[in-house]
Amino acid sequence: MLTLVTGCRGRVGSALASLLHSGGHAVRAASRNPAQLSLPAGIPLVACDLGDPTTFATALEGVDSVFLYAEPSHIDDFLTAAQAAGVGHIVLLSSSSVLAPDAATNPIAASHHAVEAALIASPLTATLLRPGAFAGNAYQWSSAFRGGRSVDLPYPRSRTSPIDETDIAEAALAVLTDTRLQGAGYHLTGPESLSIAEQVELLAAASGSPVTVNAVSRDDWKDSVFPFVPAEIAEGLLDYWAATDGSPAEVTGDTEKLTGRPARTFAAWAAEHAAAFRDA
Numbered sequence: 001m002l003t004l005v006t007g008c009r010g011r012v013g014s015a016l017a018s019l020l021h022s023g024g025h026a027v028r029a030a031s032r033n034p035a036q037l038s039l040p041a042g043i044p045l046v047a048c049d050l051g052d053p054t055t056f057a058t059a060l061e062g063v064d065s066v067f068l069y070a071e072p073s074h075i076d077d078f079l080t081a082a083q084a085a086g087v088g089h090i091v092l093l094s095s096s097s098v099l100a101p102d103a104a105t106n107p108i109a110a111s112h113h114a115v116e117a118a119l120i121a122s123p124l125t126a127t128l129l130r131p132g133a134f135a136g137n138a139y140q141w142s143s144a145f146r147g148g149r150s151v152d153l154p155y156p157r158s159r160t161s162p163i164d165e166t167d168i169a170e171a172a173l174a175v176l177t178d179t180r181l182q183g184a185g186y187h188l189t190g191p192e193s194l195s196i197a198e199q200v201e202l203l204a205a206a207s208g209s210p211v212t213v214n215a216v217s218r219d220d221w222k223d224s225v226f227p228f229v230p231a232e233i234a235e236g237l238l239d240y241w242a243a244t245d246g247s248p249a250e251v252t253g254d255t256e257k258l259t260g261r262p263a264r265t266f267a268a269w270a271a272e273h274a275a276a277f278r279d280a
Contacts, residue, residue: 001026001065003020003067004059005020005066008029010069014037015169018040019170022040028043028045029046050068050071050074061085065087066087067172068115070094070115089126091129092116093129095132098113112130126183129172131163132161132189133162134168135163135266136273138199138203145277151214153216155196155245156196159193159196159247162199162269163189163255164263190263190266191262191263195246196241202267203270207275207278218238
């Protein structure tokens with residue numbers, strides 16, 4: 001059984017490809033620019049750009065299952081090519097944002113919702129992984145930590161249940177290799193509800209960097225991220241943080257159900273990645 005893993009420049013895709021390979025499972029690692037991948041020796045690489053349907057047929061040749069990132073622009077073409085290649089199962093890296101009532105129009109959820117809808121309408125078996133906030137999102141604060149600056153947050157009390165990307169990869173491994181888990185949706189979370197300010201505090205403790213939080217206005221935050229975050233996405237993030245300000249984030253048991261052990265804590269993630277938050 002050969003699995004195509006798309007998006008192998010990402011933390012989840014690269015971890016999953018390595019897990020499949022080390023477990024003795026046939027895997028093909030895909031990326032828009034496969035020459036730039038850094039994966040264990042012995043993993044075949046292939047070009048697959050989810051925005052370019054001309055790359056699909058070669059990437060999918062001989063493939064039985066796919067780990068797919070949620071890129072909606074050519075999802076119908078991809079599913080057609082997957083069926084033609086004989087693919088039977090697709091695991092989608094979706095998002096818990098699709099569980100919101102306005103998922104079809106929400107700028108954070110819309111792309112994931114569109115790909116989920118296309119998969120559900122297809123004859124392929126679809127398994128939907130819906131993680132919440134990634135622990136690795138904290139890297140956005142690393143420059144502030146290394147520079148000894150405060151972390152600017154518009155809603156410091158907004159709460160999430162951050163999940164370690166390794167847990168997502170291990171959950172994907174489970175559903176790719178155990179048919180009893182396939183064809184369902186899973187809301188993946190970390191083991192605890194934490195405010196964003198608490199996450200900064202845990203990083204400060206792990207890295208030994210005395211960084212504090214500075215509450216800023218919505219407009220000031222939007223101005224600070226304007227070069228990197230599209231305005232529509234920034235507004236969607238702000239609305240999400242406002243809606244979860246001071247409210248406990250949902251914690252599910254789906255991560256443990258798939259991996260067979262408790263989800264990793266954010267404190268453990270912070271300790272493992274503390275070097276990225278220290279002034280060199």
